[in-house]
Amino acid sequence: MSGRQFVETLKQLGYPKAHSLDPSGLEWMFECEELVPFLDWFCTNVNSANVLDAKELEEKQNDQLKRDIECSRKRKQSLIQKRNRLSLHQTGLTHRVSKLKTVESKAKSQYKKCLEQTQADNTQMNNSLDELVKSVSRTTDLYDRKGDVSDQNSHVTLDRPTSPVFLSQLTQEEYNKTEDKFTQELTSYTKRLFFEGIAEMTGQDEGSRYEILEVSDPENLLVRGEAEEINISECKELARIQAFYPKSEAKRINALMNSKQANACVQSAQDIIQSLKHGDFGRDSSKLSQRINEKRNAVSLVKREIAGMAERDIPALIQESTASQVSKILTGDYNLKLARQDYFISNQDKVLNELILQRSRNEFLTMAYEVEARNHRDIHRLLTAVKQLLYTQLKSYKDRMKMMEDPALSSTRQQRGTIDSRDKFSTNLHHMLCSEDREDKKHLFLTFNSLVQGADKLRQKCSSMKINRIALEEKQEDKLKQLEKSLQMSEQVVYSGSSTTSGQPCMTPRQLMESMTQLEEMLRKLEQSIKEVVKDLEKRKQTLRHDTLLCKERRLFSHFFINPSQLNTLFDELSSRLQAQKLH
Numbered sequence: 002m003s004g005r006q007f008v009e010t011l012k013q014l015g016y017p018k019a020h021s022l023d024p025s026g027l028e029w030m031f032e033c034e035e036l037v038p039f040l041d042w043f044c045t046n047v048n049s050a051n052v053l054d055a056k057e058l059e060e061k062q063n064d065q066l067k068r069d070i071e072c073s074r075k076r077k078q079s080l081i082q083k084r085n086r087l088s089l090h091q092t093g094l095t096h097r098v099s100k101l102k103t104v105e106s107k108a109k110s111q112y113k114k115c116l117e118q119t120q121a122d123n124t125q126m127n128n129s130l131d132e133l134v135k136s137v138s139r140t141t142d143l144y145d146r147k148g149d150v151s152d153q154n155s156h157v158t159l160d161r162p163t164s165p166v167f168l169s170q171l172t173q174e175e176y177n178k179t180e181d182k183f184t185q186e187l188t189s190y191t192k193r194l195f196f197e198g199i200a201e202m203t204g205q206d207e208g209s210r211y212e213i214l215e216v217s218d219p220e221n222l223l224v225r226g227e228a229e230e231i232n233i234s235e236c237k238e239l240a241r242i243q244a245f246y247p248k249s250e251a252k253r254i255n256a257l258m259n260s261k262q263a264n265a266c267v268q269s270a271q272d273i274i275q276s277l278k279h280g281d282f283g284r285d286s287s288k289l290s291q292r293i294n295e296k297r298n299a300v301s302l303v304k305r306e307i308a309g310m311a312e313r314d315i316p317a318l319i320q321e322s323t324a325s326q327v328s329k330i331l332t333g334d335y336n337l338k339l340a341r342q343d344y345f346i347s348n349q350d351k352v353l354n355e356l357i358l359q360r361s362r363n364e365f366l367t368m369a370y371e372v373e374a375r376n377h378r379d380i381h382r383l384l385t386a387v388k389q390l391l392y393t394q395l396k397s398y399k400d401r402m403k404m405m406e407d408p409a410l411s412s413t414r415q416q417r418g419t420i421d422s423r424d425k426f427s428t429n430l431h432h433m434l435c436s437e438d439r440e441d442k443k444h445l446f447l448t449f450n451s452l453v454q455g456a457d458k459l460r461q462k463c464s465s466m467k468i469n470r471i472a473l474e475e476k477q478e479d480k481l482k483q484l485e486k487s488l489q490m491s492e493q494v495v496y497s498g499s500s501t502t503s504g505q506p507c508m509t510p511r512q513l514m515e516s517m518t519q520l521e522e523m524l525r526k527l528e529q530s531i532k533e534v535v536k537d538l539e540k541r542k543q544t545l546r547h548d549t550l551l552c553k554e555r556r557l558f559s560h561f562f563i564n565p566s567q568l569n570t571l572f573d574e575l576s577s578r579l580q581a582q583k584l585h
Contacts, residue, residue, distance in 0.1 A: 004028045010044045072479060146170050168373050176366075180359065187355055194348050235334075239327065246326055250319045258307050262300065269296045420447040427452065434459055 004027035011019040030036055146165040165171055273292060406423070420427045431447045434455030545552045560568040 003031060006044050007040060010047060013049055014047065015049070076475065143167070167377075168369055169377075180363075183355075183359060187352065187359075191352055194352075195345070239330065242330065243323060243327060246323050247316070247319045250322070251315065254315055254319070262303065262307075265303070266296075266300060269300075418448055418450070420449060420452070431455070 004024035007027055007030070008019060008022050008024045011022070030040060143166055146167075273296075276292075420431060422428070427449075428447060431452045435451050545555065557568065557571070560571065
């Protein structure tokens with residue numbers, strides 16, 4: 002294989018400049034191992050029979066032109082259809098624009114109503130805010146009031162022009178001073194009533210601590226005088242009185258009798274003196290002597306009687322009166338103690354009443370403070386909830402205002418040439434549309450003109466891409482059509498000399514065809530077998546419906562294989578029935 006053979010092949014094919022080619026200048030192609038197979042095939046197999054002449058080329062070109070004309074006609078028809086659709090679309094848009102005018106007028110009227118409603122709502126909101134501010138100021142004023150106490154006539158006076166409305170706003174200095182003064186006076190009164198001059202009577206020291214008497218508990222009484230040492234001393238004193246009482250009582254009786262005797266003697270002497278003064282005896286001294294002797298005899302008789310009584314009756318009587326005298330002593334002692342006890346209890350009740358009044362005042366004031374504090378806590382919770390709600394509303398309002406501050410959402414009276422740096426939407430849109438220009442050169446300011454230019458460029462790109470897409474679809478359709486035609490031509494070439502009379506030859510393998518034939522035969526046999534089984538099953542069902550004995554036999558066989566216990570139960574029942582029939 003050489004360049005000379007390649008040139009000869011070109012001459013045979015009728016290449017116009019084959020005579021001017023130098024075979025030695027083409028030897029370099031045969032040095033390339035990749036081209037040698039192609040050149041060998043070209044020089045060996047290609048000849049003048051494989052080359053089309055001018056007439057055949059012209060026929061083929063005519064066919065191509067006809068196909069091109071047909072394709073152009075179809076394309077023209079498609080363009081006409083698209084033009085008609087676009088005209089319909091334009092008509093629809095024109096109709097929609099005509100409808101938009103009424104919608105626009107309606108939207109303007111709605112906008113006007115919304116604007117008026119918004120103004121009314123704004124006015125109402127301002128009024129509500131004013132009322133809220135006033136309410137808050139009044140509430141704040143209520144809690145800001147302070148009460149100052151001045152000591153004038155022991156009354157509470159306020160230095161501020163507005164009086165406090167809450168108890169907690171009042172100072173408690175005057176109240177505390179009054180209570181301290183009351184406590185001091187009550188203490189001095191108690192000391193004066195129970196300690197000064199009374200300690201001797203109660204058996205306590207002057208500096209001892211006074212304790213409240215508990216009448217219900219006798220062991221806690223202060224004036225009972227029933228301590229152990231006091232009881233012992235009182236028992237000793239009572240024993241001494243019991244021992245000393247007979248002697249003292251005898252002496253008392255003797256002294257009383259002596260006194261009576263002396264008084265009787267004096268009375269007798271006075272009677273005699275009176276008789277002498279009146280001259281009852283005259284000058285007869287014997288009568289006087291007789292009278293004196295009678296008196297002396299009477300006195301001596303009385304003395305003897307008294308002496309007899311003193312020796313016999315008076316000691317027994319004194320002994321009998323000792324018990325009653327002890328009872329009188331004890332009764333008098335306890336009456337004294339009870340009187341002292343009543344004295345202390347009555348005074349103690351006075352002190353306790355004052356203490357109860359003081360405690361009731363303190364507890365009432367504490368209760369009033371607690372009730373007011375509870376109401377203040379409720380109000381604080383309500384105000385905290387209102388504060389949280391207002392804070393949430395304020396945050397939402399700030400978010401809405403921040404969103405409304407976006408220049409893209411507000412219409413400006415004068416059109417700006419540059420984009421505001423706060424307008425994030427327009428800035429991001431400019432970066433997205435004008436990214437190529439931004440990479441080429443950096444702008445100090447972002448303008449709306451560049452944004453519009455970027456949008457125009459994007460629109461042009463979209464339109465060009467649509468055109469390219471349509472062209473590509475058309476090319477794809479042409480190629481598909483050419484592929485179909487080529488496929489038909491290939492089929493004609495492949496099957497042109499086929500000897501089959503029942504159509505085109507089968508392209509599937511013989512083994513696959515045999516397997517499919519066997520499968521179809523098996524399916525046919527299986528279908529026939531299923532039909533026979535179904536037919537036999539229906540026949541048996543029909544037989545079972547009419548023959549009850551056969552049905553029972555079938556049930557017994559099923560029990561024999563499935564449920565033997567049930568079969569045994571049935572046989573037992575039959576046996577019992579037979580036995581019953583035999584008995585009858």
